Amino acid sequence: VSSAGVAVLNDCGPGPRLARARLTVRSPRAAVELLLVQHADALPPLGLVAPERASGAASRADGSAESLRPEPFAARLAHAEQAARLDGATATTRVQTVASSRGEGTILLELPAGCHRLGVLGQEPSEPAAPFDVDAEARSSDGAELLARDRSTAPDALLELCVAQAQKVSLRFGGAASHGAVTVLDALWPLPAGLDPLWSPEVRAGLARAIVRRGAPGPRTMPVLQVLGGQGSTLVPASVEPGACYLAALALRRGQASAARLSASLPDRAVVDQATAWPYAAAVTFCAGESERVALTVEVRSTLAWWQLVLWRVGGGSP
C-alpha cells in the first residue's frame, strides 16, 4: 500500500523471486513512474530521498490506533547504530540519561562540526499497553533558536541537523517511560567538501543540511555561482554547460522565514525543493541537457531575511 504516493516492494535474496508485480491505482487518474533499484546496502528512508513526499506518520482513520509495540531498547539502539553506519556515518556516539518521573528530560550536547542524526531512544515502559512515543527538540544552548524537532508518532525521536562549527545544543525530550533509561545516539557525517570556509557558519550549516536532506551528492569543487538576496521572489538566470549536472542549494544568512522554496527551470522540466522548518534551506539537482541557461527562482517568505544561493557543478559534460 502506498504512502504519500509512493509504494515500495522489496525482495532480497540470492536469486530472482519477484518475477511479476501488479499495480492497482485507486485514484481516478494518476501518472506512475516505476523505479527499479538493485542495492547491497539498506536504502535510506523515503523522507530523506524525497522529503517533499514525507507526510509524517498517519493515525488510523477510525481513531482507535493501538499503542506501538517497539522492539526492545537494546535492539532498537543497535539497529539505529547499524543504519547510521550503513548510511555512511563516520562516527556514532551514545549519550545516556534517565527520564524524569514524567518521562521528560533535557541534556546539553556539544556537537562537533558536521551533520548529525540524533536518535532519542527510550527504554520501553514496563506496562506493555502504556503509550510510548518519544518526542524531542534541539535548540541552541541559550534556547533561543529551534534547530530541529520531531513530534511524529513513533517510539523513538529522530532529529537531523548540521552545524558548521562545534556547537552546544540543548536537547529536550518527552514521552519516555517514567524514570526510564534514554540514550541519545549521535551519528555524524562530515560537512560537504565544497562549502567555502569564508561563508558564515549559519550559511554552511544550512547548505549542508539542504544537501543532506535532499540526498544530493556533496559538492567537491568551488561553486560556479554565488548569489545573495532578500525576502520575496527572486529570479536568478544562470549560464550552464550543456551536458553538465549541477547542484543548487539555498540557505538563510540572516533573519527568520516562514518558508523557503528553490526551483530550477529548464526548457523541458523543472525541479523544486521547499523547506517549511528551520533552517529553511533547500537544494535541487539538475542536468542541463542541451540547455545553456537555467532559471533559478528563490522564494523566501519573511518580513526580513537574507539568503545565499550557491550553484555547483557536480558532474557530467566535458571536463
Add this chain to the structure above:
Amino acid sequence: MSARWSLVAALGWLVTAGCGAVEPARNPTGAPSARELRVLDATLDASRWLDASARVAAAAGAGALQPLSAAMAAEGDRIGGFVELGAEACLLGIARPGPSVADVDLFVFSDGGDLLAADESPAPEASVLVCPPHPERMYVVARVVAGTGIVAVGAMPVSPSAVAAVARAIEVRGQPGQDTGKLEGWPGLEAKIRDRRRALGSSWEDVRRTLLPVEPRTVTAFSLGVGAERCIDVLVAPGEAVHGIELAVTDAKGRVVARADAPGRDRALVLCAHAQQSLTLQIRPLASAGVVAVVVGQAPVGAAGELRDARFVDPVAPTATLGEATARLHERTRGLRFGAGRLIGSANHHVDARTARAELWSEQGEQLAWAQGSESATLFRCGPAGVAQAEVLAEQLPGPFTIELREDPKPPPLLLLQPLAAARLLARLEVSHGPVDADRLGSAVAVALGTATRTIVPIAVPADLCVEVFAALDGAARGLELRLADESNGKVEVSLGDTVASTRLCASAEPKRARVELRSTRAEARGLLLQQSTQADARRALPR
C-alpha cells in the same frame, strides 16, 4: 425561501425546542461541560499600552487620548479605526506594542484611501502627525512588521500651536513626500529620492524599499516587474562600508538589458517597458562587503514621454512579421477619424520592427515628435501641410519596416494654433489609452504659463470616478510643473515633465473639488490642458 429551506428551518426549530427543554448533561467522557467555560465579552484595554506616551504628549500640549483599538497581532496584521477631527486641529496618531513586538508601522488614510502620513521606521513605536488641511474623517491603522503580541493604537488632538512641542516630545514622522523613516539607516536617503524623482519628471509612487547584503565575488539579486507601458525608477545606494557598486539589469532569460553608469556612488536607472517584463537587478560591489538600499518607484501608465533618461527594456519582444504587425496596427486603428493609412515609405534593412525608435523632424531641424515602440510606434504632427523627415532607428537587430501616414482633415481648431502641444498630448494619450484621434482633444483648453506664477484651473471630480489631467507645452519651451491640489484633504500631487505632464485624482462616494496649478519652470510659455473623466479602474486594454 425555497420549500427545501423551509423544511430544514422547521426541523431546526423543532430540534432546538426539544433540546431546550432538557438540562444539559455532563459529558459522559468526564470532560468539563460548557458550563465551566465562559466566553467573555471583553476587549483589551488599549490605554494600558498608550498611557505612557499619551502623558508625554499631553505634557507637551496634546489633548485627551482616544484609544482606537488594541489586539493580539502577528506579523502582517493590521489594527486601527476611524477618527473625526475638527478642521483646525492636528491629529497625533500613536501605536505602541507589547514587549514581544519589535517593529510597528503606522499610517493615516483619508476616507478615499489617500495616504496622509506614515511612520515606517524600523522601531517598535510609531507616531504620526497630520495637520490641516485634512479631511474630517481619517483612518488610523497600525501594521505589525516584526514580532507577535499586543499592539494598541490611539489618537490625540493637537492644536497647531502645540505641534512643534508635541513633535519634539514624541518622535513623529511626516506626511507623504517627507521622511517616513523606512530606511533610516541612510540619513538623507529620503531627500535624495525626492530630489531624484523631481529631476526625472512625472509623479512617482514607492513600490519597494529594502536592504540587501553585498559581497565581493558574489552577485546580489533582486527581482521586480515592470507593467505594460510603465516606467520604474531604481535607485541603489551603497552603505558607507561599500566602496562602489555595479548595477546591471537582466531579463527573464538572463540577457543584460541595462547597466547603470557612474558618476557618484549611487546607481540608478529608469526602466520602461511596452509589455510587462520580469527583470532582475544584479548588484556587485567593486571590493568591499556591506549593505545596499534598493528603492523602486513606479510612474503612472504612459509616463515614459514625461521622463528624462528612460530606457526601454523590452527584449526581443513578441516577434511578428511585418505583415502581421501591419495588420494588427490596422485592426487597432479601425474606426478612428484618422483616415486609412497611406504607405509613404518602407525599407528592407536598418530597422528591427520589434523594437524601434521613430522621430519626426521639420525642415528647419526642429524635432516635432518622437516615439518608441515594440511592434509599432506612432508619431503625431499637427498643423498646415508641410514637409517633415521621419527617422527610424533600430534598437536591436535590423529588419524591414514600413511607414504609413494617416490624416485627420478637420481637427479641433485649437490644435492648429498650438500644433506641438497638440501632437505631444496626442502622443501621451496614445501611450496610456491606445490609439487616439485628434478629436480626443476636443475639450482641451489653451493656457498661458509663467515661471513665477501658477495658472490655476478648478476641476470637479464626480463621485466614483477619476479625472485625468494632461498638460503639454507648445513651441521650444521646456520644463512643465503640473500640480493637482485635492481640496478635500489638502493633498497635492506634483508631476513634472520636460514637455508633457499628467496626473489623476479619484473620488470615492463623495465628489471632490480640486485645483490644477500649472507653471513653466524655465521660461514663459503657452500650452494645452486636457481633463477627462474615467472609471477608477480604467486601464488601456489594447496591446501596443
